[in-house]
Each structure stands twice: as structure tokens, then as C-alpha cells.
Amino acid sequence: MGLEREQRGRETLRRGGRRGVAAGWLCALLTVSPGQAWGDRAQDVPGVSLVGVGESAGAPDDVAVAQLGTSAYAYGAHDASVVYPSGGDRALAFGAAIVPGLLIHGSGSYVLGREDTAVRLLILEGVGLALLAAGGSVIAATGAARDFVGPAAAVTMMGAGLFTSSALADMYSVLAPTGGLGVDPGWTPRLQAELGYRYVYDPQFDYRHFVVNRLHGRLANWRLSPSLWSSPGDANQRFRVELAYRFFGPLPGSARTDGNFLEAEVAMTNHRFPRDEFQLTTFESSLRARWDLATYDPFLAGAFLDFEVGAATQVHDFGPGAHGSKSFTLLLGGFGFGMYLGDQRSEGGYVRAYYDHRHDDFAAGLLLPGLISGTLGHLGLDALYYFTEHLGARAEAQVGSATVVGLSGVFRFGGRGP
Secondary structure (H helix, E strand, O other), rough: OOHHHHHHHHHHHHHHHHHHHHHHHHHOOOOOOOOHHHHHHHHOOOOOOOOOHHHHOOOHHHHHHHEEEEEEEHOOOOOOOOOOOOHHHHHHHHHHOOOOOOOOOOOOHHOOOOOHHHHHHHHHHHHHHHHHHHHHHHHHHHHHOHHHHHHHHHHHHHHHHHHHHHHHHHHHHHHOOOOEEEEEOOOOOOEEHHHHHHHEEOOOOOOEEEEEEEEEEEEEEEEEEEEEEEEEOOOEEEEEEEEEEEEEOOOOOOOOOOOOOEEEEEEEEEEEEEEOOEEEEEEEEEEEEEEEEOOOHHHHHEEEEEEEEEEEEEEEEEOOOOOOOOEEEEEEEEEEEEHHHHHHOEEEEEEEEEOOOOOOOOOOOOOOOOOOOOOEEEEEEEEEEEOOEEEEEEEEEEOOEEEEEEEEEEEEOOOOOO
């Protein structure tokens, strides 16, 4: 009994310490209501029964529950007796994720008592800062020399992705329910077709309205994806075809418990501007990857990061009688942070915010004050949700030198895992 009292006393001191740190960080809260953080309370809940997993003879802690986020727990197989963080706890933690969390990533998770998660997010931030410093120093030291700027910029983008995503992951962790808002289905459809509309506002061109067609076909590890954006009123067309090989990750018929993948892609794009009498043709190759954060920390279940890096050669053809053609080398790359929505075995999808460095599409590069204008790529938001096993919708928005918004209907068929 004496030992138990001593342990409880230490736990009380630890909880009080976390509350004190959070109050100091936020500065706006004069007092903090007493109580236990989620990480402590969860250890006091009674045993729960999880469908498809078995019954727990003891009391599961919050980490054990969160680890089920990509399996039975995320599909609703959980018991109502599990205690979740209160609204006040989440509000306090979210405030800490902003101040000082935008500088010290993981602060929100720390306030909820998730010390391991906080440390892991801080590590991601540190790696991101190290990559930013390494890539940026090479660019500065060489004056963005052509032989060095490509690899250095790729390292810089990856660092920016890790730094940005670790901050967003902390906010996600304290706001999302344990286990996340959804999971990757663990398989991909054999066929996915998309038909939609995009509005493009570009002050340099007259086109505005586009019909968008996309098709993704998969055969084992291979994917073929043709697409066409066409503006009937302006006769502007952008045709693209991609061929990709997936080294690992969800495939038609697979039954994975995560969405991790790595694939190589080659693509050709032809963009015609008949009214302006020129066209752009791009040949490119790239590597694309996605990382489910549940494999890094259980409290990040349902969130993911993705990265892309590559290079392209673009040919500007100005037509006969003009100035012939010119070719340029382009750096490709980008990163995104997203979260899964719903039980994707029958419905659900994802929402994803991203940065894309490419300058040869409609959104192109951000317009900013000074010499940096046009150097950076564009920002985007992409959301896909299936309302039934086969039918869904996709919304998209991009902001660069042009603004792109639109909505599509999506159909998928085949490839459903067991």
C-alpha cells in the first residue's frame, strides 16, 4: 500500500508539471483545472472487448488502443468504456501545438501526456531542419550552380516537408480521435475513372473552363494513367500519360494494414496553346512515396506523409516561322500531409494538403514579392471520398501564379482486397 501511495504521488507531480508547462506556454490561461492527462487516465479504464482482436483481461492503456488504429479499432470495433481526452484537454493541447508548438513540434502531444509521441515529432522536426540547412547551405555556397542546385533543392524540399508535416502531425494527434478518422483500404482498384470540371484563372491567358478526364489502370505492380484537360472555348488542351511501377504497397487484391508505398514513374505531357501558337512537351521521371505515420507512432494513426522527387526536360515549340524550339531542365518534387477518412473497405477517402514544385502545369509557381517570385511551386488541397464501393467525388484547389478549383465524379472497379 505504501508503495502504491508513493507511485500515485509521483504521478500527481508529473501531471501537475505538464499542466504547469502548458499554462506557461499558452500564457493566456491564468489557472489550469486539476485532473489527469489522457495518458494517465487511460490506464485507469476497465478492460475492453475488441471485435476480431479478442478480449483484454486487464486494463489496456491508451497506446495499446491507439495501436489498433489501423486494424480492428479503426473499423469501429471498440468498447464505449475507453476514456478519451476531454474537450478541455484537447483545447489546451491544441493551443500548445500552436504556441510554442510551431517552433517546438510535439508540444501538444506532450501536454496530453504522450511523451513518446512528442519526442518522435521533435526528432522529425530536427531531421527536417538538418536537411533544410544542408540543402540551403549548398545552394548558398555555390550560388545555385547548375551542377549542384538540383540535388540540393531536392534535399531542401524534403527537409521542408518533414518540418512542416511534423507540426501538422502534432495538431492532428491532439484533435483526431484515437485510431484516427479512417484508414487506407490496403488495396487499390484495378480501374479508376474520373470526369469533372476545373475553373482556371490565369491573368496571362484567356482560358477559364476545362473538362477533365483521368483514367488509372493497374495490372499487378504496373499502373498506366492517361489524362486530358480540354477547354472547348479556347481550344487549349493538356494531355498527359504516366507509366509507374510500384515496388511495394497496396495493389489490386492485396490486404495490407497500411498505405505505405514506393513507386517509380515516367511521364510525357503535351500542352497545346493553339490561339497563342505554341506548345510545351515534357518528358520526366520521378520517385513517389507515401508513409503512414501509424507505423512511426500509434497516436498518429490515420495520418500520412508523401514525397516526390524527380527531373524533367521540357521543350518549347513556337511553331514554324517563329523562333523554333528551346529545351529546359526542370526540377520536380513536392510533399504533402494528409489523413484518411472512413472505413475504406466499402467507402471513405482522404484529404491532403501539399506543395508541388513543378511549374509546367496550370497553377505553376507562386507569385511573391521580390526576386523569389516564381521560384517556388504552388500549394494545393485534394480531397477524395467514396460514398459507395464504386462511386465517389473528388474536390481540388491549387494556388500559384494561377488559381485552379474544381470537382469530379469518380468511379472505381475491381481490385478489392479479401
